[in-house]
Amino acid sequence: MYSVCAFIAVSYAALWLCDVWPHADYWLTYTGTAKLVILHWVVCMLVVSFYLAVNTPPGFVPRGWVPPTATQKQLDAAKEEARKGKRFIVASAVRYCLTCGTYKPPRAYHCSNCSACVLRLDHHCQWINNCVGYANYKYFLLFIFYAAIGCAWLFCMHIAAFYTLIVHGNGFGTPTDAVGFLRIILHIVDTVILIAITIGLVSLCVWQMSILFENVTTVEHREKNYLKKENKDAVWKYDIGKMENISSVMGHSYIEWFVPTPPPKGTGMEYKTRDTHEPTLASDGLKCSHIKIEIDSDDDYDSQVQKTV
Numbered sequence: 001m002y003s004v005c006a007f008i009a010v011s012y013a014a015l016w017l018c019d020v021w022p023h024a025d026y027w028l029t030y031t032g033t034a035k036l037v038i039l040h041w042v043v044c045m046l047v048v049s050f051y052l053a054v055n056t057p058p059g060f061v062p063r064g065w066v067p068p069t070a071t072q073k074q075l076d077a078a079k080e081e082a083r084k085g086k087r088f089i090v091a092s093a094v095r096y097c098l099t100c101g102t103y104k105p106p107r108a109y110h111c112s113n114c115s116a117c118v119l120r121l122d123h124h125c126q127w128i129n130n131c132v133g134y135a136n137y138k139y140f141l142l143f144i145f146y147a148a149i150g151c152a153w154l155f156c157m158h159i160a161a162f163y164t165l166i167v168h169g170n171g172f173g174t175p176t177d178a179v180g181f182l183r184i185i186l187h188i189v190d191t192v193i194l195i196a197i198t199i200g201l202v203s204l205c206v207w208q209m210s211i212l213f214e215n216v217t218t219v220e221h222r223e224k225n226y227l228k229k230e231n232k233d234a235v236w237k238y239d240i241g242k243m244e245n246i247s248s249v250m251g252h253s254y255i256e257w258f259v260p261t262p263p264p265k266g267t268g269m270e271y272k273t274r275d276t277h278e279p280t281l282a283s284d285g286l287k288c289s290h291i292k293i294e295i296d297s298d299d300d301y302d303s304q305v306q307k308t309v
């Protein structure tokens with residue numbers, strides 16, 4: 001988390017010292033000022049979304065929660081599956097967490113970092129030192145979205161400044177004086193860091209958007225792949241149409257999608273499905289009753305996902 005803060009501070013300093021200051025004449029034109037305003041909007045959204053993603057709890061399963069519609073037989077079977085350390089994707093209509101000693105609502109998984117079951121768990125993110133779950137998923141998405149735009153933009157500006165230096169010899173003011181030398185050092189350091197971070201952020205952003213369009217979390221993506229392997233015609237139960245998938249996380253108006261306003265109201269315990277378009281407590285996300293696939297227990301499963309994110 002602190003490394004993200006430090007990176008934002010260094011990049012913002014590099015923007016003013018290396019790009020804006022040496023070319024003040026350009027930035028004072030209408031075009032230059034408009035670009036600077038848009039860039040600061042991006043930075044502002046990035047910082048606010050980051051703050052909210054870090055400080056908003058992801059939403060935890062209340063201790064002692066029991067699915068209200070489950071039968072005693074289902075509750076006992078869920079405990080037995082948890083003890084065995086295995087569960088069946090389709091058969092696990094009711095799931096139990098041995099660590100928390102509670103049943104899990106649909107789309108909730110145990111996070112070993114937080115030592116709790118998290119609602120609509122996506123993954124535990126080291127960058128924000130928090131779980132990404134039901135309540136802060138929108139803030140996390142906006143954070144990586146604006147971070148990817150900001151980094152890509154700044155990277156292009158740095159490359160343009162290098163080009164000006166090489167071609168015209170004056171990209172950093174007077175490179176031979178002390179200030180010019182410090183600008184070059186800051187510029188090179190920030191550009192090298194930006195190459196790796198921009199590639200990582202843009203890839204992560206594209207990946208997160210693709211699973212948002214399908215209403216799948218990073219954790220659930222693996223389950224969906226298992227299902228598709230068995231039956232390519234199978235459909236994901238929570239995929240209720242691209243627009244509604246996005247709206248269910250980002251909000252119901254286009255403006256809300258791009259600003260860190262609170263996500264749509266809900267409990268995080270029930271979700272609309274393809275069949276009913278009504279919230280449901282059924283927890284098997286897969287609409288394909290004849291397939292029974294055995295996978296690892298949730299605890300192992302979550303930690304495997306966390307290693308890859």
Ligand SMILES: [Zn+2]
Binds near residue numbers: 099101110111
């Ligand atoms: Zn748990």
Ligand SMILES: [Zn+2]
Binds near residue numbers: 113
């Ligand atoms: Zn966590």
